[in-house]
Amino acid sequence: MREIIRVNDMTKDYGEGRGIFGFDFSVTEGEVFGIVGTNGSGKTTTLRHLMGFLKPDSGSCSIMGLDCRRDTHRIMKHVGYVPGEIDFPDVGTGTSFLKIQADFLGVRDKKRIAELVDMFKLDTDAPLKRMSKGMKQKTALVTAFMARPDILLLDEPSTGLDPLMRDTLIELILEEKRRGATVLMSSHIFKELDDTADRVLFIDGGRMTELVEKSELGRDMPQTYRLGFKDRGDYERFLGLTRLRVLHKSPEHLHLDVAVPADRLSQLFNEMSSFDMRYMKYRPFTLESYYSEIIEKGGKKSA
């Protein structure tokens, strides 16, 4: 697979610990690559570098082998971008903005724009200044997708969208991926990356903390089961007896979350056999559980 985006030991130091430090990763063709992190962790700064808006203090980044800062305009022929902060030029309505944007991008085929406007149920006649947050976001999304770009750089693309529209967006991203587009998107909503991303980069305080391959995520990881007990006696007895790792206790609801290593499911059944269970529930492994499992605990340890 061809490497499309390459970030080489890139650092941008804004002082007082803000910025990004030693970022190093690459994104291959046709991949959906997610970046997850809290506010201020460096997601937007990373994307701004890829867009050529910022110059790294050290290191470099390139797209299709072209330096992001030096060859920006050549890279932009292939890139669709949704900025983290949305503010439009002062050109009146959504329609005239989309028209000017199409001119900028050299988009002659207006069919795709109509399709996208329809998909997002966007009212383009509204003046840009009167648009709600969600409408602005949709307008930005139409702009980013209208030229059918090979590469999509999306900075928290679902901000302000309602849940239905968020699903539409996820569908659209998957459609672009099937078409062969490479997507790099930042988010703090795990669900969207669970549904789309092949790999996810966790960042915290401007540093890369973990790079997770989605297909491997959960495979060798312990699986989580929630066990509900009939009464307190059983609950306490199980706690005393089990050799599985207990992730979460909830005496008031009489349930426990236990981590079951992938190859030891039978151990769970053995242990459970002498108990009167209310229920047993498999809790699918998500990025969120991964995050709270690994990252937050790791973060607390180092803090």
Place this chain on the structure above:
Amino acid sequence: MLSLPLLKQSIRSNAVMWGSMTGVMTLLCVQFSMLDMTRSLLFTIFYGMMTTILPGIYVLVTANKLLASQVDRGSMAYVLATPTKRSTVTFTQAFYLVNSLIAMFGVQTLAHLATNAAKPIALGEMGYTMLAGDLTSKMIAQVNLSALMVCIALSAVCFMFSGIFSSSKYSIGLSGTFIGVSILANMLAMFGNLGVDGLKNFKYLTICSFYDYQSVLFSGNEWITKLIFPAAIAVAAFTVGELCFSKKDLPL
């Protein structure tokens, strides 16, 4: 070099400001040249002050809107997320700024040529008793050219600040100070010319001094030589603005 979509966008987003300033300037010009009450003040008030104050306000607001404010608000991201070079952006915006001033003075000049043809005025009537004859069309064109060049220099300095700063408050703050000082010093220097000797030296504080309508009225050549300085200032300031904008980090 020039981006047509961006030019279109700039024309659209600055149309109201351009229209109102051009309208006010043209109306004032028609009023000063037509009404008997004010005709004698055509040069002292209108060409002496209005042709720098009104375009001054226009370039102050517009130069900031063309770069700094768009970076500050983030809308510049939509321009730079397209295959448009930063140098193309600055060139197009500077092109718009200069040409909008040319258009502004063009409209105003045409209006004055029309009113002057309808109701000619003798130079003596405006206080230049030592000069014979009427104000000619050629003089009107030359005076406006002289004023235009100074306004282009003013616009270039504002544009430079707009290119240097990514925050409107700094861009408009420094541009505002610059325009304010230039215009105030020009007015004080004018009072100096009208007899208050102590104020004469203010002419060294402002590039508006390169605008010399008296030389035109006296059919001199000084005003032509004086075009060179604002032209050089304009080229230098546009270049600095371009370089800073192309090199700097943009928080988009």
